[in-house]
Amino acid sequence: AQKVTQAQTEISVVEKEDVTLDCVYETRDTTYYLFWYKQPPSGELVFLIRRNSFDEQNEISGRYSWNFQKSTSSFNFTITASQVVDSAVYFCALSGGGGADGLTFGKGTHLIIQP
Amino acid sequence: DAGVIQSPRHEVTEMGQEVTLRCKPISGHNSLFWYRQTMMRGLELLIYFNNNVPIDDSGMPEDRFSAKMPNASFSTLKIQPSEPRDSAVYFCASSTGRPSTDTQYFGPGTRLTVL
Numbered sequence: 001a002q003k004v005t006q007a008q009t010e011i012s013v014v015e016k017e018d019v020t021l022d023c024v025y026e027t028r029d030t031t032y033y034l035f036w037y038k039q040p041p042s043g044e045l046v047f048l049i050r051r052n053s054f055d056e057q058n059e060i061s062g063r064y065s066w067n068f069q070k071s072t073s074s075f076n077f078t079i080t081a082s083q084v085v086d087s088a089v090y091f092c093a094l095s096g097g098g099g100a101d102g103l104t105f106g107k108g109t110h111l112i113i114q115p
Numbered sequence: 116d117a118g119v120i121q122s123p124r125h126e127v128t129e130m131g132q133e134v135t136l137r138c139k140p141i142s143g144h145n146s147l148f149w150y151r152q153t154m155m156r157g158l159e160l161l162i163y164f165n166n167n168v169p170i171d172d173s174g175m176p177e178d179r180f181s182a183k184m185p186n187a188s189f190s191t192l193k194i195q196p197s198e199p200r201d202s203a204v205y206f207c208a209s210s211t212g213r214p215s216t217d218t219q220y221f222g223p224g225t226r227l228t229v230l
Binding site for chain 2: 033035037043044045046047050052091095096101102103104105106107108
């Protein structure tokens with residue numbers, strides 16, 4: 001069975017601070033895919049990034065960056081110079097592991113950026 | 116391009132009534148997923164289709180739930196009879212290519228309240 005753990009239920013920081021959201025996953029497969037989604041207060045789920053298990057290069061997109069480490073089964077997400085608009089619930093998800101084709105989501109981290 | 120379209124956006128019904136949720140996937144996508152989001156259980160996969168064929172319905176909670184995909188551009192999720200514990204946000208998502216590897220794009224969700 002596959003599992004995604006986001007241990008941080010809620011994080012609150014002041015605007016312009018950097019913040020890292022943790023994600024730890026479990027799977028027995030060697031080929032799998034990891035994702036991050038954002039759920040703003042309006043409720044939709046917005047895709048942020050997809051990473052396959054063979055690509056451990058870190059990725060940067062503007063203020064967002066992701067650190068994938070297979071050795072620790074982690075796929076952490078960092079927001080640099082946070083802004084109020086970054087306030088949302090962020091979900092880490094896993095697919096392709098254990099023969100399952102749907103996404104297995106973590107419980108999410110509620111990020112609050114205070115002005 | 117239009118994203119995944121879901122209707123209705125909000126549904127309030129009374130226990131015992133039939134509820135039908137609708138989804139139109141992104142044109143050209145051949146995989147469609149139904150998820151449910153609750154506070155207690157988070158985001159969980161209910162069922163998914165590939166090329167209009169149901170592949171895995173192991174997440175469907177019970178026989179009161181059924182899903183169909185009569186063609187590539189339309190899917191329904193039906194609950195009959197509905198119960199208060201079915202209250203949740205139901206998301207539809209679609210992807211192109213293999214269900215286990217490609218990015219799933221989500222619709223805005225249907226917020227269901229069963230009184």
